[in-house]
Amino acid sequence: MTTAPEQKFPTFHQTFPAMGTRCDVVLPNLHPEIAAFIYQEIQVDICLLESKLSRFQTDSPISEINRYAHERAIRVDLELWDVLTTCRHFHFITDGAFDVTVLPLLQKNQARYAVEKPKSGFHHVELNSADMSIRFTRPGMGLDLGGIGKGYALENVKRILQTHNIKRALISFGESSIMAWGNHPHGDHWPVSIRHMRDEKRWVHEFEMKDQALSTSANGFSGNGTSIHIFDPRAGTPAAISRAVSVVSRSPLEAEVLSTALLVLRKDEQKGVIRHFPGCQIAEMQYGENVEVEVVTY
Amino acid sequence: MDQPNEYSRRSFVKFLAASAVTMPWLAMCSGTTERKVHLSGRIRLGIIGIGSRGAKLLLHLQLIPEAEIVAVCDDYYPHLTNAKQLTKGTARTFSDYHELLALPDLDGVVIATPPHLHAAMTIDALKAGKHVFCEKAMALRPDDCLRMVHAHKQTGKNLQIGFQRLFDLRFIKAVEMVRQGLIGQVTMVRAWWHRNNDWRVTVPKPELERRMNWRLYRNTSGGLAMELAAHQIQVANWLLNGYPQSIMGVGSINYWNDSRDVYDNISLILQYPNGVQLVYDALISNKHHGMAQQILGVKGTIELEQGKWYTKDGPPPAPGILQLINNIEHGIFDTIPIGGPSWIPEHPVDYKGENIIDQHPIPEPTQLELEAFVQSIRQGKQIPDVLEQAFYASVASILANNAMDTQQPVKWPAECVL
Numbered sequence: 001m002t003t004a005p006e007q008k009f010p011t012f013h014q015t016f017p018a019m020g021t022r023c024d025v026v027l028p029n030l031h032p033e034i035a036a037f038i039y040q041e042i043q044v045d046i047c048l049l050e051s052k053l054s055r056f057q058t059d060s061p062i063s064e065i066n067r068y069a070h071e072r073a074i075r076v077d078l079e080l081w082d083v084l085t086t087c088r089h090f091h092f093i094t095d096g097a098f099d100v101t102v103l104p105l106l107q108k109n110q111a112r113y114a115v116e117k118p119k120s121g122f123h124h125v126e127l128n129s130a131d132m133s134i135r136f137t138r139p140g141m142g143l144d145l146g147g148i149g150k151g152y153a154l155e156n157v158k159r160i161l162q163t164h165n166i167k168r169a170l171i172s173f174g175e176s177s178i179m180a181w182g183n184h185p186h187g188d189h190w191p192v193s194i195r196h197m198r199d200e201k202r203w204v205h206e207f208e209m210k211d212q213a214l215s216t217s218a219n220g221f222s223g224n225g226t227s228i229h230i231f232d233p234r235a236g237t238p239a240a241i242s243r244a245v246s247v248v249s250r251s252p253l254e255a256e257v258l259s260t261a262l263l264v265l266r267k268d269e270q271k272g273v274i275r276h277f278p279g280c281q282i283a284e285m286q287y288g289e290n291v292e293v294e295v296v297t298y
Numbered sequence: 299m300d301q302p303n304e305y306s307r308r309s310f311v312k313f314l315a316a317s318a319v320t321m322p323w324l325a326m327c328s329g330t331t332e333r334k335v336h337l338s339g340r341i342r343l344g345i346i347g348i349g350s351r352g353a354k355l356l357l358h359l360q361l362i363p364e365a366e367i368v369a370v371c372d373d374y375y376p377h378l379t380n381a382k383q384l385t386k387g388t389a390r391t392f393s394d395y396h397e398l399l400a401l402p403d404l405d406g407v408v409i410a411t412p413p414h415l416h417a418a419m420t421i422d423a424l425k426a427g428k429h430v431f432c433e434k435a436m437a438l439r440p441d442d443c444l445r446m447v448h449a450h451k452q453t454g455k456n457l458q459i460g461f462q463r464l465f466d467l468r469f470i471k472a473v474e475m476v477r478q479g480l481i482g483q484v485t486m487v488r489a490w491w492h493r494n495n496d497w498r499v500t501v502p503k504p505e506l507e508r509r510m511n512w513r514l515y516r517n518t519s520g521g522l523a524m525e526l527a528a529h530q531i532q533v534a535n536w537l538l539n540g541y542p543q544s545i546m547g548v549g550s551i552n553y554w555n556d557s558r559d560v561y562d563n564i565s566l567i568l569q570y571p572n573g574v575q576l577v578y579d580a581l582i583s584n585k586h587h588g589m590a591q592q593i594l595g596v597k598g599t600i601e602l603e604q605g606k607w608y609t610k611d612g613p614p615p616a617p618g619i620l621q622l623i624n625n626i627e628h629g630i631f632d633t634i635p636i637g638g639p640s641w642i643p644e645h646p647v648d649y650k651g652e653n654i655i656d657q658h659p660i661p662e663p664t665q666l667e668l669e670a671f672v673q674s675i676r677q678g679k680q681i682p683d684v685l686e687q688a689f690y691a692s693v694a695s696i697l698a699n700n701a702m703d704t705q706q707p708v709k710w711p712a713e714c715v716l
Contacts, residue, residue: 017613186631193634244638
């Protein structure tokens with residue numbers, strides 16, 4: 001507990017639906033009109049981004065890519081080009097552990113993994129910088145940007161906060177992607193903790209965050225959104241189960257990508273990849289059959 | 299008798315038992331179709347008026363093992379022969395309802411004649427010692443509605459009016475949600491019913507026009523206000539737990555300008571206590587918007603016909619966020635336990651509201667209201683509250699016509715309080 005600075009204005013808070021989850025925006029000690037303005041900018045930016053990246057919106061560019069990119073090259077706008085080239089970059093530096101072409105695996109049951117595997121792999125994606133277009137070299141391929149969309153959105157949020165010189169904010173994107181901007185009004189950082197996967201009243205690790213983003217990935221837990229949904233794109237099989245990885249980074253994108261990649265990578269592969277993400281804090285949680293959990297940080 | 303929807307029926311009966319405390323008429327829906335009934339113990343019913351609605355009621359009654367249709371009555375011969383056919387010739391036929399009422403072993407009657415005949419027939423039937431189920435609209439004048447209620451009280455025979463939304467699972471659940479405060483204080487109800495047809499039936503001979511197209515003429519019909527709006531006014535009364543203090547409205551004939559004298563479009567505002575209003579419109583020249591009943595509360599919205607409800611701001615905040623805000627406001631610096639895997643809502647693309655109930659299909663409300671009627675005869679007990687609901691909705695729809703005719707607001711008459 002530190003000395004509390006005077007709160008001139010009540011804490012602003014709104015929740016809105018986006019990217020298949022909810023986004024909580026907390027803006028402490030801001031004039032209500034300014035807070036409402038910032039909130040609106042954030043909401044509009046995220047909704048616009050979602051309209052480009054969502055494979056669930058049938059008229060989105062990603063949906064068009066998934067439908068036609070094997071038949072012909074699809075041209076994209078600058079923002080989507082930036083997203084796609086970022087995906088290529090991270091695919092490269094994670095040794096293929098981060099891969100947005102896992103859609104065929106996501107959509108099939110276990111019996112089909114071997115069949116679907118040849119349809120995934122970012123090395124089957126051609127990005128042509130001359131006309132900013134994308135093409136799939138194999139049929140049946142598809143992109144799912146769920147592993148990067150929230151991180152990319154939080155990069156945009158960060159720019160909005162910087163532009164308007166906002167001193168502190170907490171943005172939680174479905175709880176798996178959290179931006180802690182500036183510091184808590186009554187402390188020199190934001191103390192953000194990770195909830196226990198099997199006992200929501202407990203928490204297993206706390207990060208001290210300041211101008212940083214936290215991303216948590218988990219796989220193979222029964223329940224809301226935590227069943228098997230992360231795949232090792234190299235093997236075409238589900239990533240490690242009953243495991244969760246949280247990463248804190250100054251870059252929301254890096255936090256997002258590394259938390260996913262570390263679920264996929266074997267122990268002996270992790271070190272080589274982590275060195276491409278300097279300054280990240282990592283907490284890896286391996287759950288037993290019940291509530292026991294081992295937490296390793298590095 | 300086999301039921302097409304046995305599973306949902308059983309769960310519905312359970313649901314009814316749970317809801318019967320706040321809606322006491324539901325205790326009468328005990329699932330009669332599941333019981334074996336000795337033929338000699340069946341409730342003997344007659345039906346008066348077997349046009350389209352009467353025939354539908356007949357078919358529903360035939361699904362109730364405890365009921366037996368022993369007599370049918372209509373003064374239009376084709377309807378009468380059709381009804382006899384539907385009962386496979388087992389029902390006796392009458393063209394004069396007095397003769398039907400004179401049958402000594404008849405337990406009850408179902409009346410589905412045009413509404414200008416309801417009061418006389420109902421009162422005659424009650425006085426003849428029969429229990430009565432009468433279709434809505436109850437009657438064309440408030441004093442006739444009152445006389446029907448008084449006849450029920452004097453004779454001690456049951457009287458039920460056909461407001462089937464009282465037996466509709468979605469509506470029952472929605473009223474419960476409102477009572478539990480799920481959408482906060484209700485500040486407005488909006489409703490409409492839009493159709494696009496002339497509301498006519500084909501008449502075989504011109505001299506039958508007034509009899510068969512009774513809906514189109516004010517001496518036999520209450521028009522849109524009583525044929526359509528009455529149902530939705532009943533739901534508003536039910537939700538708001540009362541009846542309107544005053545009613546204003548405007549109606550006209552702006553499209554179906556034939557020989558009819560009922561309005562083909564109406565707009566109403568019904569003012570309830572505490573400043574809450576039902577805003578209503580109906581027309582029969584455009585059906586794009588169909589039918590709706592929307593309950594607007596400070597914390598949420600219920601769209602009854604769509605079976606959906608919506609919280610005010612979409613999804614709830616993440617657990618821990620409200621605690622964080624509380625901590626900030628109270629100068630507390632503590633951990634924020636919100637990190638975890640991504641929260642996924644029920645509807646993953648965007649917020650499309652929640653289902654009022656997840657059960658499909660729901661039991662047919664008309665079937666249930668008739669089962670309740672049969673049960674009420676068997677138990678010798680008037681169904682609680684249902685007649686009162688019907689009375690206030692019927693009087694309100696009559697007053698709505700008065701308001702439109704005079705183009706003046708009409709206050710609720712003191713004598714029309716039960």
